[in-house]
Amino acid sequence: ASTEKMPLDSFEEFQPFSFFLTKVSDIPQRHxxxxxxxxxxxxxxxxxxxxxxxxxxxxxxxxxxxxQYPEEFRKMPLLLVHGEQGRQELDIKxxxxxxxxxxxxxxxxxxxxxTHHTKMMFLLYETGLRVVIHxxxxxxxxxxxxxxxxxISPVFPPLKSPxxxxxxxxxxKSDLLQYLAAYKAPRLAPWERHIQAHDMSAANVHMIGSxxxxxxxxxxxxxxxxxxxxxxxxxxxxxxxxxxxxVVGQFSSIGSLGTSKEIWLLNEWGQxxxxxxxxxxxxxxxxxxxxxxxxxxNIRLSLEGYNGGGCVPYSIKTASKQPWLTPLFCQxxxxxxxxxxxxxxxxxxxxxxxxxxxAAWFLVTSANLSKAAxxxxxxxxxQLMIRSYExxxxxxxxxxxxxxxxxxxxxxxxVPQSKIPIFPLPYDLPPKTYxxxxxxxxxxxxxxxxxxxxxxxxxxx
Ligand SMILES: O=C(O)c1ccc([N+](=O)[O-])cc1C(=O)O
Numbered sequence: 075a076s077t078e079k080m081p082l083d084s085f086e087e088f089q090p091f092s093f094f095l096t097k098v099s100d101i102p103q104r105h106x107x108x109x110x111x112x113x114x115x116x117x118x119x120x121x122x123x124x125x126x127x128x129x130x131x132x133x134x135x136x137x138x139x140x141x142q143y144p145e146e147f148r149k150m151p152l153l154l155v156h157g158e159q160g161r162q163e164l165d166i167k168x169x170x171x172x173x174x175x176x177x178x179x180x181x182x183x184x185x186x187x188x189t190h191h192t193k194m195m196f197l198l199y200e201t202g203l204r205v206v207i208h209x210x211x212x213x214x215x216x217x218x219x220x221x222x223x224x225x226i227s228p229v230f231p232p233l234k235s236p237x238x239x240x241x242x243x244x245x246x247k248s249d250l251l252q253y254l255a256a257y258k259a260p261r262l263a264p265w266e267r268h269i270q271a272h273d274m275s276a277a278n279v280h281m282i283g284s285x286x287x288x289x290x291x292x293x294x295x296x297x298x299x300x301x302x303x304x305x306x307x308x309x310x311x312x313x314x315x316x317x318x319x320x321v322v323g324q325f326s327s328i329g330s331l332g333t334s335k336e337i338w339l340l341n342e343w344g345q346x347x348x349x350x351x352x353x354x355x356x357x358x359x360x361x362x363x364x365x366x367x368x369x370x371x372n373i374r375l376s377l378e379g380y381n382g383g384g385c386v387p388y389s390i391k392t393a394s395k396q397p398w399l400t401p402l403f404c405q406x407x408x409x410x411x412x413x414x415x416x417x418x419x420x421x422x423x424x425x426x427x428x429x430x431x432x433a434a435w436f437l438v439t440s441a442n443l444s445k446a447a448x449x450x451x452x453x454x455x456x457q458l459m460i461r462s463y464e465x466x467x468x469x470x471x472x473x474x475x476x477x478x479x480x481x482x483x484x485x486x487x488x489v490p491q492s493k494i495p496i497f498p499l500p501y502d503l504p505p506k507t508y509x510x511x512x513x514x515x516x517x518x519x520x521x522x523x524x525x526x527x528x529x530x531x532x533x534x535x
Contacts, residue, residue, distance in 0.1 A: 081115035087490040096222040098416045105412030113142040122199035126151040130194040133211035155179045157190025179261040188286045188461035191440045202229040203272045219377040221413045223420040223438040225467045230272040246277035256285035278473040284464035290457045298449030303346035311434035313350040321347045324366035325421045329444025364505040365402045369512040372406045379526030382417035390516040404505035410484025430503025432479040439466020
């Protein structure tokens with residue numbers, strides 16, 4: 075028998091947070107042996123006897139995706155929810171055509187420059203329904219040598235009686251149904267019924283989602299950064315605890331954020347991310363905001379070399395309009411998880427203690443640092459305009475048996491045996507600022523001064 079753990083064993087030893095990274099090829103095995111899953115693990119029979127599944131995502135390689143299923147599950151009904159339009163929609167239809175069990179559902183994207191960014195799986199088993207919310211495209215390269223985040227739900231059993239609601243104190247089920255309703259897509263109806271029919275009372279995370287639209291009145295607080303602000307102001311940390319705790323954002327792309335940091339980043343987005351229980355939120359001081367974004371050298375020296383920067387599409391055109399952002403940047407460092415050289419495609423946000431030992435909350439999401447993903451207030455703050463579909467899950471201490479903060483570490487060998495829940499960080503805390511000579515990675519700027527891991531230069535297409 076191989077020394078490899080069964081996926082279900084890896085799953086069970088990393089509870090209650092159930093927050094995993096993807097396995098990375100060519101790093102020491104110990105960093106994949108604990109708290110890491112690949113797509114085959116998630117889809118394996120040890121995780122459940124599959125009947126049908128559904129994937130929400132941005133990019134798909136359908137033949138590769140089917141090969142990640144165990145042989146006996148490859149012919150089962152599979153729905154792919156995408157955002158492709160026009161010529162690209164014809165392409166994905168052609169790619170799905172040979173597989174009679176694969177059907178497609180196009181997410182409406184009525185606001186320009188919006189993307190269907192959400193990455194989620196519904197896995198319907200003989201015994202119940204599992205939900206997976208993650209950050210990886212369904213293409214082989216995203217599961218090869220990058221750092222990606224995955225939240226895996228328990229198997230939610232069927233409701234004993236249709237009269238039961240089957241929701242949890244976090245409102246996960248009703249939030250998920252509200253998210254699905256926003257697609258107004260008839261092909262999602264069977265999956266809405268499956269969700270309705272299962273008991274999700276064990277869900278211990280809050281859903282933080284975005285759907286395209288100009289959200290007003292009560293709807294305003296259901297999505298994007300205002301949803302996070304709502305949850306944190308109702309159930310977040312006491313301001314006394316986190317007064318000197320920075321907000322840490324970590325992402326793989328950045329949108330156009332305006333001509334100064336005060337406008338959206340600190341005043342609007344920052345106010346939401348620094349919200350506390352029963353406190354009027356205030357502007358987030360720049361000194362209390364760390365943004366982990368790969369430096370040019372983080373990409374150059376990565377396992378993939380400069381090519382790894384292909385999925386970190388920050389353009390010099392956008393960057394040149396916001397030089398005020400660079401002083402906030404910190405390096406991607408993940409020594410504890412053995413992933414300093416695994417390009418981060420994961421997106422996470424947290425409020426952590428200055429020494430990096432505790433966090434008041436932690437969010438893993440598809441949302442990069444952009445107005446399109448998080449929303450921007452318009453019309454005198456009466457509406458929140460969001461362009462894209464995004465989805466993430468928020469971990470709050472009190473839903474994991476902790477008081478007002480949870481212990482965090484990137485040295486995860488201590489996690490399984492610990493008596494108290496320890497949150498497995500994807501990167502090292504506290505964040506490390508850029509060093510002299512560092513610059514942010516720009517996907518469209520040639521690098522011909524220093525060769526990468528493979529001795530090659532970067533001459534962008
Ligand atoms: O991989 C994705 O789903 C993705 C797609 C588009 C963009 N973008 O347009 O910046 C960024 C990402 C990202 O996740 O980094």
